Amino acid sequence: GAVVSQHPSWVICKSGTSVKIECRSLDFQATTMFWYRQFPKQSLMLMATSNEGSKATYEQGVEKDKFLINHASLTLSTLTVTSAHPEDSSFYICSARDKRYTGELFFGEGSRLTVL
Amino acid sequence: AQSVSQHNHHVILSEAASLELGCNYSYGGTVNLFWYVQYPGQHLQLLLKYFSGDPLVKGIKGFEAEFIKSKFSFNLRKPSVQWSDTAEYFCAVNGNTGKLIFGQGTTLQVKP
Numbered sequence: 001g002a003v004v005s006q007h008p009s010w011v012i013c014k015s016g017t018s019v020k021i022e023c024r025s026l027d028f029q030a031t032t033m034f035w036y037r038q039f040p041k042q043s044l045m046l047m048a049t050s051n052e053g054s055k056a057t058y059e060q061g062v063e064k065d066k067f068l069i070n071h072a073s074l075t076l077s078t079l080t081v082t083s084a085h086p087e088d089s090s091f092y093i094c095s096a097r098d099k100r101y102t103g104e105l106f107f108g109e110g111s112r113l114t115v116l
Numbered sequence: 117a118q119s120v121s122q123h124n125h126h127v128i129l130s131e132a133a134s135l136e137l138g139c140n141y142s143y144g145g146t147v148n149l150f151w152y153v154q155y156p157g158q159h160l161q162l163l164l165k166y167f168s169g170d171p172l173v174k175g176i177k178g179f180e181a182e183f184i185k186s187k188f189s190f191n192l193r194k195p196s197v198q199w200s201d202t203a204e205y206f207c208a209v210n211g212n213t214g215k216l217i218f219g220q221g222t223t224l225q226v227k228p
Contacts, residue, residue, distance in 0.1 A: 001162075034216065043206060044160075044218045093160070095216070104150075105216050107160040 002028045002098035006108035013084055014116055021079045021111045023094030029074035030096035034105065035067075038091040047092075050077040084115040118143045118211050122219035129197050130227050137192040137222050139181075139207035148210040149190040151181055152218075155203045163205075166190065177201070199228045 003026040013019050023033055031052045036044040048069050049057040056069035066088075068080040077096075081088050091112050095105040123138035141147065151163040164175025171183040181192045190207060207219040 032214070036218075041221075041223070043220045046215055046217065049215065095160075104162060104165060107152075109159045 001101060001104075002026075002096070002106045004030075004094065004096050004106045004108040006092075006094055006111050008111060009109060010112050010114075012114045012116065015085055016083055018080055018082045019084055019113060021081075021092055021094075021113075023077045023079070023096070023108050025075045025096045025098070025106075028096075028098040028100065030077075030098070031074060033071060033077040033094055033096045035069060035077075035079050036093045036095065038093060038110070040091075044093060047079075081113065084113070086115045089113055089115045118147075118209055118213070118215075118217045120207055120209050120217055120219035122205075122207050122222050124222045125220065126223045126225070128225045128227065131199055132196050133226075135192070135194040135197045135201075135224070137205055137207075137224070139190045139192065139219055140188050141190065141207075141209045142188065143209060143211045145211055149181075149183060150208040150210070150216070151175065151179070151190070151192050152206045152208060153203050154206065160206070163192070197224070197226050199226045202226045 005024045007022045033050040035047045038044045047062045050069045050071040052071045058064045071077040093110040095107045119142040121140045149166040152160045153163050154160050163179050164173050166173045166183045174180045179194050205222045208216050210216045
């Protein structure tokens with residue numbers, strides 16, 4: 001299968017600072033990537049759809065100014081949590097679709113953000 | 117809007133017991149259906165998927181799922197579970213929006 005990698009795996013930051021999480025498709029080009037958020041013992045909630053070369057599409061209730069998404073190339077999407085607060089602490093997971101595997105999404109390892 | 121409901125939140129089984137995890141979805145059109153597994157400390161992995169054809173789908177590690185269109189269901193089954201099947205299981209649906217919507221997840225704990 002295709003490989004999706006996220007960095008960093010763990011990040012701890014102070015309240016009020018911004019944190020950037022990278023999502024890379026390592027062996028394929030992804031015109032679309034998806035960002036999910038997973039709370040402990042809960043399901044994955046789709047936050048936004050990241051489109052290469054255009055603005056991201058956010059799900060209802062997700063603050064686009066808080067969660068900045070940039071998809072500048074076919075292999076990289078970034079999620080920046082701006083002015084982070086403790087309630088932003090969560091597990092963020094990205095995924096991408098590889099045309100070689102019809103319809104299947106491949107997931108990154110996830111990034112655990114802790115805001116102090 | 118699409119939605120996915122998993123009936124069992126936490127399942128505890130002994131090794132060799134049979135498993136069935138329920139999944140129902142809400143969407144009137146053509147759907148693609150998935151079951152993903154998340155082992156402790158690992159990322160999501162695809163167990164199996166249904167796009168069309170035979171409604172009984174076989175996946176990895178002895179898992180299978182049956183798509184019953186009239187019941188909007190896609191239940192996951194395994195005849196005999198192992199301790200290594202302890203994990204979180206997610207049902208997911210992909211309709212015409214292209215977005216993958218997940219169910220709440222089911223925690224499976226298999227006792228040796």
